[in-house]
Amino acid sequence: MGVYDQWGQRYPCTILALDSVQALQIKKDATDGYTAVQLGAGEKKSKNVSQPERGHLDRWIDGDGTAPPKRKLWEFRVTPDALLLPGTPVLAQHFVPGQLVDVAGTSKGKGFQGVMKRWGFKGQGASHGVSVSHRSLGSTGQNTSPGRVFKGKKMPGRMGGKRVTVQNLWLYKIDTERNLLYIKGHIPGNKGAFVRVTDAVKGARFPAPPPIPTFVPEEGITYPKEITAQAPDVDPLTPPEGRDDE
Numbered sequence: 001m002g003v004y005d006q007w008g009q010r011y012p013c014t015i016l017a018l019d020s021v022q023a024l025q026i027k028k029d030a031t032d033g034y035t036a037v038q039l040g041a042g043e044k045k046s047k048n049v050s051q052p053e054r055g056h057l058d059r060w061i062d063g064d065g066t067a068p069p070k071r072k073l074w075e076f077r078v079t080p081d082a083l084l085l086p087g088t089p090v091l092a093q094h095f096v097p098g099q100l101v102d103v104a105g106t107s108k109g110k111g112f113q114g115v116m117k118r119w120g121f122k123g124q125g126a127s128h129g130v131s132v133s134h135r136s137l138g139s140t141g142q143n144t145s146p147g148r149v150f151k152g153k154k155m156p157g158r159m160g161g162k163r164v165t166v167q168n169l170w171l172y173k174i175d176t177e178r179n180l181l182y183i184k185g186h187i188p189g190n191k192g193a194f195v196r197v198t199d200a201v202k203g204a205r206f207p208a209p210p211p212i213p214t215f216v217p218e219e220g221i222t223y224p225k226e227i228t229a230q231a232p233d234v235d236p237l238t239p240p241e242g243r244d245d246e
Helices: 051-057
Strands: 002-004 010-017 022-027 036-041 072-077 100-106 111-113 157-159 163-175 180-184 196-199 226-228
Touching (some): 022 051
Antiparallel strands (some): 002 010, 010 180, 022 036, 036 072, 100 163, 100 196, 111 157, 163 180
16 A cells, blocks of 8 residues: 655555564573574464464463464574563564565465566567467577576476565554554565565664564553654655756
């Protein structure tokens, strides 16, 4: 959806929801050889949970078993000072508006496709003499030497349905009440699919220090419903100095 700032600048954003994200397990150097946090997202019915999964979740679920199990489990490498206690919720304010994030997910499956759709080939001529092969890829091999088709040749095949990571996406705004992230740009995957959001590996560029290990709301404090990245001080549509625009 399009979101506008105070200057009327439009940002095409994809909205992501943090669906009941909680820390389930921590891993430490002493016991596992590395430090990480396992997070769970979504909720599913208890009847659809296997006994091994139930035993794994019993570490943080209450004894009465009323807390629903998670639909998706994911592990994130963190520094030792960013370990979370099991059961700690991860809210939208865990992120800082204006920072850069990487989003990974499974791309939309397109099925078996030809080279024009899959690789963007031009195709053959569509006039006389081409018959019904105007969308074919043409020659794939060479002459007697080497007399074979090289590995990795772009050919028809299954398209999509693969893990894709989009880097350096700008987090424009967060909704603290509904735990929503407004990320500028496209996100891999279908609507409603699970994606993995992490700080950008090429530099998150935090405009403000992030909460470590995570944001924990305090009682008696009213937080704003929405937090937006800092808008530019000057109208971006203002003509630069020296231009004689009318």
